[in-house]
Amino acid sequence: KQEVTQIPAALSVPEGENLVLNCSFTDSAIYNLQWFRQDPGKGLTSLLLIQSSQREQTSGRLNASLDKSSGRSTLYIAASQPGDSATYLCATRDDKIIFGKGTRLHILP
Amino acid sequence: NAGVTQTPKFRILKIGQSMTLQCTQDMNHNYMYWYRQDPGMGLKLIYYSVGAGITDKGEVPNGYNVSRSTTEDFPLRLELAAPSQTSVYFCASSYGQGSGEQYFGPGTRLTVT
Numbered sequence: 263k264q265e266v267t268q269i270p271a272a273l274s275v276p277e278g279e280n281l282v283l284n285c286s287f288t289d290s291a292i293y294n295l296q297w298f299r300q301d302p303g304k305g306l307t308s309l310l311l312i313q314s315s316q317r318e319q320t321s322g323r324l325n326a327s328l329d330k331s332s333g334r335s336t337l338y339i340a341a342s343q344p345g346d347s348a349t350y351l352c353a354t355r356d357d358k359i360i361f362g363k364g365t366r367l368h369i370l371p
Numbered sequence: 372n373a374g375v376t377q378t379p380k381f382r383i384l385k386i387g388q389s390m391t392l393q394c395t396q397d398m399n400h401n402y403m404y405w406y407r408q409d410p411g412m413g414l415k416l417i418y419y420s421v422g423a424g425i426t427d428k429g430e431v432p433n434g435y436n437v438s439r440s441t442t443e444d445f446p447l448r449l450e451l452a453a454p455s456q457t458s459v460y461f462c463a464s465s466y467g468q469g470s471g472e473q474y475f476g477p478g479t480r481l482t483v484t
Contacts, residue, residue: 266413296472296473298475304477304478305461305475305476305477305478306414306461306463306473306475307475308472308473308474308475311472351413351414353413353414353473358416358429358430359404359416359473360413361406361413361414361415362413363411363412363413364413
């Protein structure tokens with residue numbers, strides 16, 4: 263059974279720093295992995311989708327990598343801004359879609 | 372193009388009452404999903420549909436029912452509400468099998484007392 267883990271559960275960093283969020287999964291037989299952002303009281307916004315055949319995807323200041331062999335994905339945020347404060351969730355997809363519990367990110371002005 | 376819409380935004384139910392959460396998408400996606408999110412937890416899949424007339428159970432289907440009579444609509448029915456169903460419910464849709472990016476609605480916050 264697939265398990266998706268995100269560590270740490272919460273993270274605070276000063277504005278301007280580069281940071282990495284981690285997502286690990288136990289079953290490498292996935293179709294894709296998707297990163298989402300969730301603001302308090304809101305729905306999920308898709309950030310990046312990495313297909314199983316891909317190694318990384320980039321969008322603006324965000325870069326997501328996927329290493330299926332080690333069961334890991336990372337979300338890299340460059341030059342962090344207070345507006346990046348949110349909860350970030352990853353989800354793997356095979357026959358089912360399994361979410362991690364998220365990392366709550368706080369960027370300190 | 373409104374994406375995925377959900378109604379209502381908030382609802383309070385008494386134990387034993389029933390209700391339907393509505394979900395509509397206008398992107399012509401064949402896949403639709405219902406999730407629940409409890410505080411401090413990730414999302415758990417309740418039911419999903421791969422197309423009109425086809426539905427299947429997810430991780431936590433007990434206490435819920437769904438139907439998919441059109442491509443656009445995927446309502447979620449709670450028949451006998453219980454306090455354990457207090458949660459935030461999200462509907463999502465995607466195109467294609469396996470590879471499609473999921474798009475989420477804004478959620479329905481349900482309290483059962």
